[in-house]
Amino acid sequence: MDIIRNGIVLFLLVGGLFFFLVGTIGLYRLPDVFSRLHATTKSDTLGAGLIILSIMVYMGLDIIVLKLLLVLIFIWISNPTAAHIISKAVYHNDVLDQKEESKDA
């Protein structure tokens, strides 16, 4: 029974790290502000959700699970809101919406 729980925890943890890696590669490689925002936001939300879910499975029945759920719900609310506000600020401001000069990134 213990090895099944450890397997679930390890699977969720590696999945969360994979999504963080994908988001960071997208932030490093993509050429534009909107595409970088598109890459980071969804993978960031999913990676944080998977890692906190793995810790909730690891801790079992405890009062800390409620605190972790509070952190997770706050991240799930605040992260898309922040992305929407940044993209609205770039869209309404023509000075910020300029393409990158060199394409070597």
Add this chain to the structure above:
Amino acid sequence: MINFMIISSIFLGLLSFVSLYRAIVGPTVADRVVAINMISTKVSIIIVLVSIFLEEKNYVDVALIYAMVSFITTVSVAKYLERGKLF
């Protein structure tokens, strides 16, 4: 299982250094804001992992407060970029 959590937090630290490259080099201001937002999410997750493998359960509150502060930072910087003033 504790060792995997330590390895995961080290890996997230290395990824936040890669994001810090975009925050320093990034051609526009919005790129830097996106990179700082991603770094703060990673730091919040690292605080949760540290509180689990040090068995100090009160540190989860620090992660919650850090997420709130980073959200307010991002919203205020974006509003300042959009309108040129905060209020």
